[in-house]
Amino acid sequence: MGKEQKNFKKWDTHHHINPPFYEAYAKKNGYGNVYGLPHPKWSPDLMLHWMDEANIERAVMSISTPGIHFGNDAESREMSRKCNHYMADLIKKYPNRLGAFATLPLPDTDGAVKELRYALDTLKLDGIGLLSNFNHHYFGDVRFEPVWQEANDRKAIVYVHPTRPKESIPQQLLNYTYYLKMDTAKTIISFMKSGYHLKYPHIKFVLSHGGGVLPKVMKSALQALKKEDPSIEESFEVWRKQLFADTALVSYPDVMLPEIINFFGANHVIFGTDLCWGADKYKYFIQQFSETDISMEMFEKIYLKNVNALFRGENVPYIPTKVKLHATAHEPSVTNYHLHIHPKNIIALAAKKYNGEIKMDHLNTEIKPAHANAMISFDIPEVWKLSRSERREILMQYNLNISKMKQESAINVKVLAAIDLEDPEHSINEITHCLNVLKMDGICLYVSVTGKSYHDMFDDRLLMKLAQIDVPVVIHPKASDAFPVLELAYYETLAYILCLIYSDKLAHLKQVNYIPTHTDDLLEFLGRAVNSMHYVNPKTDKPRIGKIIWELLIMKREVVYEYLKELDVY
Incomplete structure (x- = not known):
């Protein structure tokens, strides 16, 4: 990575924490590891060290998969409150370095609505962090509508992290490479299929890992949705200004990252590292990102300006972009x-x-x-x-x-x-x-x-x-x-x-x-x-x-x- 790249200040919106009380809670509920991966090392000091190494000015903390709900609503509510207080206390200690997405005890909707109000209105956290499914129920599920109402009233930012779908295969790498990436797209399509993108148009979604596979599958999904809603393509074009995507672990400069930028637009891609889970990979992906064929102005937007506008509550327009993909080695057959x-x-x-x-x-x-x-x-x-x-x-x-x-x-x-x-x-x-x-x-x-x-x-x-x-x-x-x-x-x-x-x-x-x-x-x-x-x-x-x-x-x-x-x- 060149010197100019190193000098860019960055905001990281894909930044997980793993405090000891949460790790113990996950292990107690059967997650001694998470889809084959051991729990990562984490502490506030280690987090700040990573941030300083990568010139990350501010990190927005969140809890990653498997989340906090393991079948007991009361325990889930207690853990949700404990995580949110913990993150709020860290923000008080480092107000210029940290922010947080609140965790909610979904699929317990009543508990989630109460925690959303408390986290955003009292603790003043930056938004809410949700998994792509909760016990295999997706965003379009009618039971989640009260949460969308509250989030919409506050014009909230909703950070979306994938988790394992019901249909996946028990192999951790294949789950990450395919099934988890598919699940982010699946929950957004579910939200649209329910008409919630029209009913609750003021929620801004930050889709982790580049939106999963959304840039490639949206065309097919819209064609299928047209059978129920002939105007779905037009409404999506209006609503897409509410969709943002981060670069965590997807910053391949030849196909994946250009496709993500082209789909979400120059103003809607923001930087992410996947720390603390990606501690052994984030430097590699920053280096990969630096090789993308985009202007220095666009690097600055993705590192800092886009997320600043998002968190200030600005109406960030969708601007069509065309980043060049590297040529493929094979021309499809005419047959x-x-x-x-x-x-x-x-x-x-x-x-x-x-x-x-x-x-x-x-x-x-x-x-x-x-x-x-x-x-x-x-x-x-x-x-x-x-x-x-x-x-x-x-x-x-x-x-x-x-x-x-x-x-x-x-x-x-x-x-x-x-x-x-x-x-x-x-x-x-x-x-x-x-x-x-x-x-x-x-x-x-x-x-x-x-x-x-x-x-x-x-x-x-x-x-x-x-x-x-x-x-x-x-x-x-x-x-x-x-x-x-x-x-x-x-x-x-x-x-x-x-x-x-x-x-x-x-x-x-x-x-x-x-x-x-x-x-x-x-x-x-x-x-x-x-x-x-x-x-x-x-x-x-x-x-x-x-x-x-x-x-x-x-x-x-x-x-x-x-x-x-x-x-x-x-």
Whole structure:
């Protein structure tokens, strides 16, 4: 980091504390560690030391995940008050160095409203700090509306930190890299879906870790929300001036940080370190941030000016920004790998087996001239709710009938065999039959992995079979009708790729011509963060120092990141 960067004064809004009484409380309630990580060392003196090292003029303290509510409302209220008093006392001791986001005992709404009033009106804290979900209830939940009313009346700042969703996988690094990042976006979409962004328009949200994946998934979410609210895009453009994002642990200068700045705008990105949890990483991310292709004026805004305006209560405008992304290494193929066509008899068979309504709006039944050069595949989400034997029958009939349609068509198309990840023994045989007998052109692998254990996720025999065939393997979520963001099943193909990486199956990924669908470009967006998974032992969660030294320090290569940039993604 250059000298000029070091001289910037900074305000840090992503700054956690871990006082001994809180750590003891978390451990008493089953959090001896937090999602695989030990509780970090922290003290007021250590906090001030970190601040001085990074030239942080002021830090806004908060309590991080797992929060304070572990099922007992009375205990949670007591701990909330204790944390808020503790932070208020530190502010009195260091008034020019510290601020605080109050912690609330949600999902205890009555207790949260009382504590919000006390923390903001009596203790005069800077805002409130909330987790992205409380017992898996998100911001749009009707039970939280009294909190939004109080926050809106005060034009409060609400700092949002992710926590683990119900559907996540018990691996700490994958949770941080994917599921926690998704959860911040999920709770904001939930807030909008409930119409609260219109009803309570004066709350300013500070979204930690760059808003998670919000910059990439908002487009899909808005398209889905339009079915209920045709004016949602227009109302979001008005409301987005209430959204801010911090830079904590996301300051990669090539894709992630530019995307975050471009989405939130030059005036709405603020600096964050993730201290005390990020004590071993914050200097690295400050250095990464310094390499972003932005002006010195924008550095100054992000470090200090934007947050000053936010805390003064100014109406900070949203200013569209275009920070250049580094060029990717791969140009997407001109082939359309994501086209669904279903013979009419297959739709009839599925409807009969399902014994219910089959959604027809996306079901093509004929090959048309516009489909030339496409790869045709199956997509009837209702089929995956049937028994295994019923699914087998429908998929086998689909493969047979779609291959006949191709042979009889005068239009140049290719067809993908429908293969079920969760039925490995049958799928292995079906792959052989489809490629060797039916002469199909590739595979469409239908996946559902979120919430499953690693032992149940992959069958090595099926993975070996996929590695032996030299054809495209399109990955498709079974729940393709799921709501983007609000239902993680929509992004199952992304989870499939991430789980293979975390399971140390990078060699397999390189052997198979995987083409993921329904990713919203999140593979590249998360690429640098995902890269770190390759260097962690999946059995011990400990870094593999030898690989780090060789690949990162000697070869100067980020192996997974470079691989992910080369994928065809739809």
